[in-house]
Amino acid sequence: MHIREFQKMMHDIYFHRDSKRGIEGTYKWLVDEVKELGEALRNGDRQDISEEFADVIAWLASLANVVEVELEKAALLKYSGKCPKCSKARCECTF
Amino acid sequence: MHIREFQKMMHDIYFHRDSKRGIEGTYKWLVDEVKELGEALRNGDRQDISEEFADVIAWLASLANVVEVELEKAALLKYSGKCPKCSKARCECTF
Numbered sequence: 001m002h003i004r005e006f007q008k009m010m011h012d013i014y015f016h017r018d019s020k021r022g023i024e025g026t027y028k029w030l031v032d033e034v035k036e037l038g039e040a041l042r043n044g045d046r047q048d049i050s051e052e053f054a055d056v057i058a059w060l061a062s063l064a065n066v067v068e069v070e071l072e073k074a075a076l077l078k079y080s081g082k083c084p085k086c087s088k089a090r091c092e093c094t095f
Numbered sequence: 096m097h098i099r100e101f102q103k104m105m106h107d108i109y110f111h112r113d114s115k116r117g118i119e120g121t122y123k124w125l126v127d128e129v130k131e132l133g134e135a136l137r138n139g140d141r142q143d144i145s146e147e148f149a150d151v152i153a154w155l156a157s158l159a160n161v162v163e164v165e166l167e168k169a170a171l172l173k174y175s176g177k178c179p180k181c182s183k184a185r186c187e188c189t190f
Contacts, residue, residue: 001097002096002097003097003098006098009176013174013176013177013183013184013186014178016185034125034126041099041119052161052164053162054170054173054174055153056155057098057152058173060148060152060155067144067148074146075149075152076096077146077149078145078150079101079104079108082108083108087142088108091108094172
């Protein structure tokens with residue numbers, strides 16, 4: 001599935017709720033989901049980890065919907081087959 | 096671009112670095128990028144916000160590569176056109 005299709009699916013399921021919650025509230029949910037992903041990585045099984053990855057990308061898409069950012073366009077504008085810092089197809093940044 | 100293609104692109108550009116950094120280190124980068132997204136949402140312009148969304152999905156894909164999770168598969172396993180909690184195409188959860 002395209003990133004933009006996934007974002008559209010999140011819009012269809014959740015935008016009526018996300019838009020009411022707003023940017024700050026939706027951002028806080030994203031932060032909580034990232035924490036849950038961290039906990040799953042430390043203590044969870046493969047299914048927990050898989051579900052937490054799903055939740056993080058879902059809430060990132062929800063937040064992008066509230067902010068009116070096209071996630072796929074944003075991602076490909078910065079990452080287009082090479083590192084945006086060193087411009088190499090296989091990153092050679094020294095930091 | 097498909098989510099799996101974006102994850103593969105991140106693998107091509109960064110996996111030699113991500114795999115050395117490991118799960119904990121890559122997770123910390125993801126957390127930092129989510130913080131930067133929060134700062135951009137409070138104080139940044141549209142370009143800052145777009146770039147920070149790009150960085151969050153990029154680091155999420157990098158982390159998925161290190162953990163060997165297929166992000167697209169994980170996302171669609173949980174979110175398949177309806178809310179996984181209330182099973183509605185337009186979420187009706189009461190919380």
